[in-house]
Amino acid sequence: MRxxxxxxxxxxxxxxxxxxxxxxxxxxxxxxxTVMLTVFSFNDSTVVAFPFSxxxxxxxxxxxxxxxxxxxxxxxxxxxxxxxxxxxxxxxLVSYALARRRxxxxxxxxxxxxxxxxxxxxxxxxxxxxLFRPNGPVIPIPLGLWAVLIGHxxxxxxxxxxxxxxxxxxxxxxxxxxxxxxxxxxFATFRRILLPLITxxxxxxxxxxxxxxxxxxxIASFLVQDQVTYPVxxxxxxxxxxxxxxxxxxATVMIVVSFLLVLAAEFIRRYGERRLGVAK
Amino acid sequence: MATRATATAPAITVDERRxxxxxxxxxxxxxxxxxxxxxxxxxxxxxxxxxxxxFSLGLDRFAQNEAAAELTGEFADFTTKxxxxxxxxxxxxxxxxxxAFHFPTWLxxxxxxxxxxxxxxxxxxxRRGGWIAxxxxxxxxxxxxxxxxxxxxxxxxxxxxxxxxxxxFFRSITMATTSSVWAVLIAFPVAYFLAFGLKKSKLTWLLVxxxxxxxxxxxxxxxxxxxxxxxxxxxxxxxEVGVRDPxxxxxxxxxxxxxxxxxxxxxxxxxxxxxxxxALENMDRRLLEAGTDLGASRLATFRKVTLPIAxxxxxxxxxxxxxxxxxxxxxxxxxGGTNGFMFGQAIALQFVGGTLNWQTGSVLAxxxxxxxxxxxxxxxxxxRQGGGATA
Numbered sequence: 082m083r084x085x086x087x088x089x090x091x092x093x094x095x096x097x098x099x100x101x102x103x104x105x106x107x108x109x110x111x112x113x114x115t116v117m118l119t120v121f122s123f124n125d126s127t128v129v130a131f132p133f134s135x136x137x138x139x140x141x142x143x144x145x146x147x148x149x150x151x152x153x154x155x156x157x158x159x160x161x162x163x164x165x166x167x168x169x170x171x172x173x174l175v176s177y178a179l180a181r182r183r184x185x186x187x188x189x190x191x192x193x194x195x196x197x198x199x200x201x202x203x204x205x206x207x208x209x210x211x212l213f214r215p216n217g218p219v220i221p222i223p224l225g226l227w228a229v230l231i232g233h234x235x236x237x238x239x240x241x242x243x244x245x246x247x248x249x250x251x252x253x254x255x256x257x258x259x260x261x262x263x264x265x266x267x268f269a270t271f272r273r274i275l276l277p278l279i280t281x282x283x284x285x286x287x288x289x290x291x292x293x294x295x296x297x298x299x300i301a302s303f304l305v306q307d308q309v310t311y312p313v314x315x316x317x318x319x320x321x322x323x324x325x326x327x328x329x330x331x332a333t334v335m336i337v338v339s340f341l342l343v344l345a346a347e348f349i350r351r352y353g354e355r356r357l358g359v360a361k
Numbered sequence: 362m363a364t365r366a367t368a369t370a371p372a373i374t375v376d377e378r379r380x381x382x383x384x385x386x387x388x389x390x391x392x393x394x395x396x397x398x399x400x401x402x403x404x405x406x407x408x409x410x411x412x413x414x415x416f417s418l419g420l421d422r423f424a425q426n427e428a429a430a431e432l433t434g435e436f437a438d439f440t441t442k443x444x445x446x447x448x449x450x451x452x453x454x455x456x457x458x459x460x461a462f463h464f465p466t467w468l469x470x471x472x473x474x475x476x477x478x479x480x481x482x483x484x485x486x487x488r489r490g491g492w493i494a495x496x497x498x499x500x501x502x503x504x505x506x507x508x509x510x511x512x513x514x515x516x517x518x519x520x521x522x523x524x525x526x527x528x529x530f531f532r533s534i535t536m537a538t539t540s541s542v543w544a545v546l547i548a549f550p551v552a553y554f555l556a557f558g559l560k561k562s563k564l565t566w567l568l569v570x571x572x573x574x575x576x577x578x579x580x581x582x583x584x585x586x587x588x589x590x591x592x593x594x595x596x597x598x599x600x601e602v603g604v605r606d607p608x609x610x611x612x613x614x615x616x617x618x619x620x621x622x623x624x625x626x627x628x629x630x631x632x633x634x635x636x637x638x639x640a641l642e643n644m645d646r647r648l649l650e651a652g653t654d655l656g657a658s659r660l661a662t663f664r665k666v667t668l669p670i671a672x673x674x675x676x677x678x679x680x681x682x683x684x685x686x687x688x689x690x691x692x693x694x695x696x697g698g699t700n701g702f703m704f705g706q707a708i709a710l711q712f713v714g715g716t717l718n719w720q721t722g723s724v725l726a727x728x729x730x731x732x733x734x735x736x737x738x739x740x741x742x743x744x745r746q747g748g749g750a751t752a
Contacts, residue, residue: 091557114584201688208409
């Protein structure tokens with residue numbers, strides 16, 4: 082091992098030290114801002130400033146008692162939950178068709194479903210604002226949370242498909258063929274064979290769509306009417322300074338929650354891969 | 362399936378009929394599976410984009426009657442005047458801020474298209490095409506290359522315009538490029554260390570790096586606002602130590618181009634590590650050993666072997682950040698102030714802000730969309746390379 086180090090072709094010993102230092106500095110750069118935010122959300126002072134005066138949870142109490150924040154939060158949860166379910170359901174169906182069926186216009190359809198990925202969210206937001214505007218073209222949906230939900234489904238769909246499509250394609254075709262040969266209908270095969278096999282990917286798709294929606298502010302800011310979603314509330318709060326102390330506790334909670342959700346999604350995905358590996 | 366069908370007897374048997382029924386059922390179910398998503402995207406994605414295009418040509422308007430249209434300055438019929446207003450003023454190319462050459466916008470557009478096409482098809486022409494691609498991209502970017510130095514950005518060369526909105530577009534591109542280039546420069550050593558410096562638990566470290574990217578974007582901006590503000594942590598700490606007095610905070614820290622570039626960089630850098638790491642991780646280590654065995658120094662091996670192999674991953678990483686940064690809206694509106702104002706904000710302001718002219722806003726939106734789509738489709742080879750590895 083020692084000797085292997087001296088003949089390492091990728092970096093010299095000093096180069097390695099430098100890289101370790103750089104890597105450490107990078108991690109500090111990456112995590113310091115959020116750590117600071119967390120620490121100062123417990124600071125007993127009306128301005129966010131050094132030095133740290135004393136520990137308090139009063140900002141947390143104030144934030145959780147704030148009716149507006151609570152309403153915005155629940156609006157976001159509803160929209161995100163809806164987005165997760167609708168986007169994942171649509172993504173499963175279309176991924177299955179793309180992965181397994183002979184389909185005319187396959188290229189066009191897969192390009193279409195991934196298209197929203199490259200459209201700037203500002204453009205998507207105003208496009209939907211034009212569609213849902215009062216006295217606009219005949220879409221019987223007014224601006225509001227339903228419009229936000231639709232926008233988020235369009236936005237999250239490609240991400241769900243990118244998660245689900247490779248998973249479905251990687252399942253051994255012969256399992257399904259065996260089921261067909263034993264007389265199962267396509268629906269039964271779908272439900273009894275495919276769904277159990279893609280459950281982990283399905284769960285991470287739900288989580289990703291949820292996280293995308295609950296964090297999305299651009300599309301939402303164009304489409305909300307009187308009931309704002311949580312990120313929109315936060316966004317408008319951040320534009321008016323002075324309110325920051327009240328926003329910090331929720332920011333902290335949100336960071337921790339979305340962090341945990343993402344980690345959960347990742348572990349479920351890895352677990353699923355291991356299980357599929359065993360199945361093969 | 363097909364071969365089996367032709368192998369059976371020509372007479373239509375019960376078995377045959379059943380197979381036909383199943384095929385029909387398959388086709389129906391295929392369409393019923395595809396239709397919901399496709400219909401959703403047509404109605405709520407393609408149709409709205411079509412409407413933006415209509416607005417940009419004066420075929421639709423926000424105002425409901427003549428009086429209101431007078432107020433917002435919208436057109437009632439087909440017109441190309443909005444486009445002429447936006448693109449007409451032409452482009453100035455300045456070098457080190459000393460001399461400026463004036464060109465019509467269409468000429469710059471043609472050169473831009475040719476450069477990108479050259480970069481993409483250059484890779485097909487020769488074996489060392491990867492480098493040609495990188496060189497073309499570099500050429501494409503030098504006009505925008507800037508070096509942040511305290512309050513100022515030193516421009517090597519600069520695209521500018523007499524037209525306010527076109528100038529704003531170039532400035533946004535400059536900011537997006539600067540933050541993307543710096544993000545790549547920072548991410549490369551990190552990816553290199555992950556791929557070659559660590560023997561085990563690479564994936565765990567990778568997850569540690571990527572995790573912040575997946576948490577709330579808005580809140581990461583918030584964190585920087587708390588740190589960089591005039592009353593923020595850096596400035597109050599400086600006062601505390603006694604370096605600055607409270608009346609003169611380091612004001613460039615917030616509401617400036619610098620802040621927007623820093624925050625964009627911070628937001629995207631974890632994500633950019635990924636494609637570079639994958640390119641490095643997948644390369645054949647024996648090539649490196651072959652290089653040293655043949656007497657090349659580490660630096661030569663890095664330059665001649667590692668870098669060319671990693672180049673597509675680096676290009677993919679750059680594009681992953683650059684494309685979304687061009688239309689950025691939230692970051693500049695929270696930490697940009699008037700100095701860091703970007704094109705995405707100009708679009709939004711026409712729809713929900715003070716100026717309110719949906720037709721002008723649509724022109725800007727269609728333009729941004731066209732540039733983004735052109736870049737995405739021509740470079741999809743690189744993007745797929747990086748993206749495929751990600752998925």
